[in-house]
Each structure stands twice: as structure tokens, then as C-alpha cells.
Amino acid sequence: MIAALIAEIKPNSTWYLVLAALLFAIGTLGVMVRRNALVLFMCIELMLNAVNLSFVALAKEMDDINGQAVVFFVLVVAAAEVVIGLGIVVAIMRKRVSASVDDLAELKG
């Protein structure tokens, strides 16, 4: 009885969009709380993934494949962004011991 009722429920795009919103919020929380530059990059990846998820959910909802094409380009740009970002982190770490972004305060007053 209950199992049949549960089997009737199908997740629609609203569910996916709510999940994407939660994932994005967790990503922003990580960017605001964490200090390690590498973990900051991971949190930015989480936010990008949330946006990708909502793009694909809406592409399904509106029956329009353009949303998936946008996600494809977001993936490529995310890969380029990670490569550049980690290159910068490696260059900075050559001079320093920790990856904490708090130590990068030379330009401060």
C-alpha cells in the first residue's frame, strides 16, 4: 500500500532545483569558512556543479537540449579554471609553507 504510493511519486524538476540550491549554498558556505586555497577551489567546483545540475534539470523540464550544450561549455571552462588556479597555487606555494589564504596579505596597507 505505502510502497505503491511511494512508487507513484516521481521527482520533478522542482526537486532537482531545490537540491541544486542547497548544493550551491553549501559551496558558498565553504568559500566563506575555509582558509585552504585548494579547498576553496573545491567549493567553487561544488557551486559550478549546482549550476550544471539546475541547467540539466531545466533542459529536461523545457524539453530543450540547449541547456545541456551550456553545461558542456561550463565543464570545459571549469577545467581551464582549475588548471590556472592550481598553477597559481603552486607558484605561490614555492615561496611559502602553508596554503592558507590568510597568509597572502602583502598588498594590505
Add this chain to the structure above:
Amino acid sequence: MELFVFVAASIMVLAGAIGVVTRSNPVHAALSMVLTLFGVAVMFVSLEAHFLAAVQVIVYAGAIVVLFLFVIMLLGVDKAEDVHTEPLKVQRPLALIVATGIAGVLIAAMFAGRDTIASGRASIDLPTVEDSDANTRQLARLIFSDYVVAFEVTSVLLVIAVVGTVLLARKRRGEKSEVSV
């Protein structure tokens, strides 16, 4: 069944995301991110985006996470950082409030915009081909026709990224490493 897949994938996504934010060891954070990325890939499959699900696993869970782990190991920052001392006392509660606010605003905006989604539905009629690789074929047709300029520009972007990273990470001549890592 679809409900079960959704619930399982959302548990993966949220648990992985919380792991990225809370784990003090960067290696554990990177591995938690793999969980999130796989959960998103499962959701792509259930949203009938098969090609993107494969790309998600190969590019994100494969290449990007391996790159993260490489850099973590290379720099030797795979020690647990101290996450219990916080120099700014108000930062964490404030960040929590702001993040909750962002989630609330996004969800509210989504419910406010639901009517627009319904009216914009089926503006473009796609031929519904019922074979297994219809999604990949449609996506390829779109990318290599409408988005072909953008596609070529992304290849230039990737080349620039690779060259730039090599320049950034290269040790300059005569430069001595000041810290031995």
C-alpha cells in the same frame, strides 16, 4: 524507483558537499568531492543527459580530482589543518546565516519563477528519437552547428590555460626555492 534513485543521489551529493566543507584534511575533502560529483552524474543519467553524465565522470571525477590530489601531494599540504581555531569569532555564524539566506533566496526565486518555466515549455520541438544514443546525437548536432564558434574558442581557451599554467608553475632560471617542501 525514480524516487529511490533521486533520494540516494541527493544523499550522495549533500553528504559529499558537507564533507568538502567540514573535513580538515584536504585529501579527504577531495575524496568527498568525488562522492558529490558521482551523485551529480547519477542525476544527469536520471535526467536523460547521458553524454554529460559520462563527461562528468571522466572530466570531473577523473581529471580534475586527480589534478587536485596531485597538487595536494606535490605541495605536501596533506596534513590536517587546524579547523577548530577561528581567528574571527563571528565569521562562522555569519557565514552560516548568509549561506542559509542564499539557499532561501534561491528556493524562493525558483518557486516565484515556476509559472515562467511552465509557459516557456516546449518552445523548441525536438525530434524525439527513441534510440539509445539520441541524446549524444542531438547534443553533437547542436554543438557542431549552432555553437561551433564557441566550441572552437573553448579549444583556444584550453591551449591558453595549459601554456599559462606551464609558465606560472615553471621554476625560473636562477631562482632558488626558499622553502624545501
